Amino acid sequence: MGVNLTVIGIVVIYLAIMVLIGFIASKKIKNNEDFLVAGRKMGPWLLAGSLAATEVGGGSSLGVVEMAFGDWGFSAFWYVTAMAVAFIILAFIAPHLRKALVKTVPEYFTKRYGKKNGFVTAVIMLLPMVGLTAVQLIASATILSVMTGWSYTLSVAVVTVVVGAYSVMGGMFSVVYTDVVQWFFILAGMALIIPFALDYGGGFTELTANVPAEKWSMVDGAGFGTILALIVMYVASFTVGQEAVQRYYSAKDAKAAKHASYITSFVYVIFAFIPAFIGILMYGMVQNGLIDGAIIAEQGARYALPVMAIEVLPSAVVGILFAALISATMSSASSNLLAAGSIFTNDIYHPYIKKNATDAELLKMVRYTMLLVSGLSFAIAVFDFANLIALLMFSFTLRAGGAFLPYVVGHFWERATAAGSMTSLILGSLTVVLAERGIIPFFGLDPIYPALIVSAISFYVVSHLTSRPASVDVLEELDPKAKVE
Numbered sequence: 001m002g003v004n005l006t007v008i009g010i011v012v013i014y015l016a017i018m019v020l021i022g023f024i025a026s027k028k029i030k031n032n033e034d035f036l037v038a039g040r041k042m043g044p045w046l047l048a049g050s051l052a053a054t055e056v057g058g059g060s061s062l063g064v065v066e067m068a069f070g071d072w073g074f075s076a077f078w079y080v081t082a083m084a085v086a087f088i089i090l091a092f093i094a095p096h097l098r099k100a101l102v103k104t105v106p107e108y109f110t111k112r113y114g115k116k117n118g119f120v121t122a123v124i125m126l127l128p129m130v131g132l133t134a135v136q137l138i139a140s141a142t143i144l145s146v147m148t149g150w151s152y153t154l155s156v157a158v159v160t161v162v163v164g165a166y167s168v169m170g171g172m173f174s175v176v177y178t179d180v181v182q183w184f185f186i187l188a189g190m191a192l193i194i195p196f197a198l199d200y201g202g203g204f205t206e207l208t209a210n211v212p213a214e215k216w217s218m219v220d221g222a223g224f225g226t227i228l229a230l231i232v233m234y235v236a237s238f239t240v241g242q243e244a245v246q247r248y249y250s251a252k253d254a255k256a257a258k259h260a261s262y263i264t265s266f267v268y269v270i271f272a273f274i275p276a277f278i279g280i281l282m283y284g285m286v287q288n289g290l291i292d293g294a295i296i297a298e299q300g301a302r303y304a305l306p307v308m309a310i311e312v313l314p315s316a317v318v319g320i321l322f323a324a325l326i327s328a329t330m331s332s333a334s335s336n337l338l339a340a341g342s343i344f345t346n347d348i349y350h351p352y353i354k355k356n357a358t359d360a361e362l363l364k365m366v367r368y369t370m371l372l373v374s375g376l377s378f379a380i381a382v383f384d385f386a387n388l389i390a391l392l393m394f395s396f397t398l399r400a401g402g403a404f405l406p407y408v409v410g411h412f413w414e415r416a417t418a419a420g421s422m423t424s425l426i427l428g429s430l431t432v433v434l435a436e437r438g439i440i441p442f443f444g445l446d447p448i449y450p451a452l453i454v455s456a457i458s459f460y461v462v463s464h465l466t467s468r469p470a471s472v473d474v475l476e477e478l479d480p481k482a483k484v485e
Contacts, residue, residue, distance in 0.1 A: 008148055010319025011326065014185075015162050018178050018330065022166025025174035032362045035171030036103045036342050037250040042176060044256045048263035049180035051247050053331035055083055055238070056186060056268070061275055061328040062139045065305040068279025072221035073214065076279060078230060079222075080272035084265040086234035090244075091261035095254035096411045097245055104249075105242050105407060106347035112410045113418040115351065120425050121403055122347040125242055128395035129340040130373055132243075134380035135395070136333035137163075141381060143325045146306035147318075156381045159330065164374040167334040168367045172250055175334050182327030187267075189324020190274045192317055193309060197281045200312040201290055208280070210287040215280060229446035236400035236448065240407050242339035243332075275305075282308045333377075341370040394436055394447075401451030402428025405459050420463030428455030 029035050042050075060080050068076035102108045105125060110118025140163075141155035148155070166174050201207030214220060219227070238244045251257040282304045286293040291311050309321050345365045350357055357365070405428075406421035431454045434440045435447035 006315040007319040007322065010316065011144075011147065011322050014323040014326070015158075017181075019162060019166050019169075021178050021181065022169040022174040025166075025170025025177055028173045029171055029363070032345075032359050032366070033103070034173070035363055035366060036338075036346070037172055037246065040250055041252050042247070042250045042256065043252055044259035044263060046176060046180060047247050047251055047256060047260035048267070049183045050176040051087070051244065051260060051264040052267050052271075053179035053183040053186065053327070054243055054247070054335040055332065056080065056183075056271065056328050060271075061186070061190065061325055062142065062305055064275035065279040065282065067221075068276045069283050069304045070279075074216050074276050074280055075219055075221035075223075075227075077218070077272045077276035078227045080268055080275075082227065082230035082234050083238075084268035084272065085231050086238050087261045087265040087268065089235050090238060091258050091265070093239060093408060093411075094248050094251075094257035094261050097248045098251050098254045098257040100249075100411070102249065103246075104342050104346045105240055105245060105403070106343055108407065108410075109403075109421065110347065110351070113406065113416075113421040117406075117418055117421050117425065118347055119352070120422065122343050124403060124425060124429055125240070125343050125399055126340060126348075128399045129242070129336050129343075130376050130380065131395040133333050133336040133340070133373060133377035136329040136336070137377055137381040140326050140329040140333070143306050143322055143329070146310070147322050153382055156378055159326070159333075160374050160378045160381075163330050163333045163337065164371060167337045168370050171366070172246065172338060175331075175338050176247075176250070178334065179331045182331040183267075185320070185324040185327040186331075187271060187324075189321040189327070190271070190278070193278055193305075193313060193321055194274070194281070196313050196317065197278070197285070197308065201281070201285055201288065207284045207288065207290075209284070211280060211284045215283065225446065229448055232452070233396050233400065233446075233448045236404040236452065237396035240400055240403045241396075242343055243335035246335075246339060246342065278305060278308070285311075337370045337373055340373040341366040344369040394432075397436070397448045397451065398429060398432050401432035401448065402426065402430075402455050404428075404452065405455050409459070415463055416459070417463045417466045419466040420459045420461075423462045424455040424459035427458045428452070431455075 028039075033039060060083075064076045064079050067079065068074060100108055100111075102111065104122075106118045106122035109121040137156055137159055140159040141152055144150065144155035144159060145152045150158075166178060170177075198204055198207060222230075247260070248257045251260065282291070285291040285308065291308065305325065306322070309318050313321060345362055349365050349369075350362060354361065402425040406416065406424050410416050410421070428451045431451040432447045435450050
């Protein structure tokens, strides 16, 4: 199974354009705030394009096709639709996030609950970023290796270098601008495969003749429990996810942040059905003998989409699709890299390692951290072939389990205390690990549920049993216009 030079040429040109955008964006960087939050100048449409591309990554493209081809069937569309629901809820929270005028989630915890809370939050937020970045590198390298015939390790290296280059050069400006370009590639590239696949298979009826009826269920494959867990997980994770809220911190005002959430939710609903439908079509082709499923059986269903593309699409369209798939994964990887660099520099290096660091030194440290995370993620991607969806869900859950309630409720509830927040951070995160590893079964619940329950109880009880300094109105300090009820 080979791919001609037309396909490789399209993707190479695309990768070069991403690096060029990073170079051009680097000219806008005048200080550390420009690098981290783009000078807080982003409007709703630019923000929406960036949010959409950021969270639609390897799990939402290759992962959804893999799950639809496998056990979930068409209900795999819920993996992305749950994100749409989450962003509707986020629309009501986003204005408050923007008004806080911070650059990172741990910085909020520091201002609201004190330095110890900020440090613990920074550690909790940093660890999943390496895993989240690795997931996107795995997905990107899968595409590139199938497309070019290069070894998987070489493909991971190429993707890591490209993503690292444009992210480190331009910071948030670079990430946002490349995100918008990448989102158009994602939508167009993924949608293009459907009509060609139907034509290749002899039409919808012929192609799906051997697809069992249960594969078309919109619920059964994933199950109500998993669907609900996805929604809860996304609401909790995106609300405290640095790669998401950093966009809200970059908004020109609270109104722009809110409108960007609505727009993002709408485009997710449109996109959600595309990879799920492709997975079903791929299943039908294998069942009909139109495509040899040997490589899928040997390497795993994560290869389903690139294999299908090579078989059914013209060369130019294959190039566009592969550029789209790499767009989906690279946009998420670059956002995670920037988030990791922002948290380490802003919330660990500056307050604890070099308090008198100049703005130029902080900017250098952000970039050094991004390079280090790139290297760690590369190592994980090369040596660990974990299931994309499983690794994503664990990473999302870990960072949300203890931080969600102190972060969100802290914007509204004056009685929340530093001790309550710290207890929630530690016990909620610990619960995620214990439930995920099966050390404590928690009645078979998805880890996000017991984590949020433990977090809520500990946060509420300890906050009522302790007090915070009466001389500092923390909420009004964060947002001078806030009115606490």
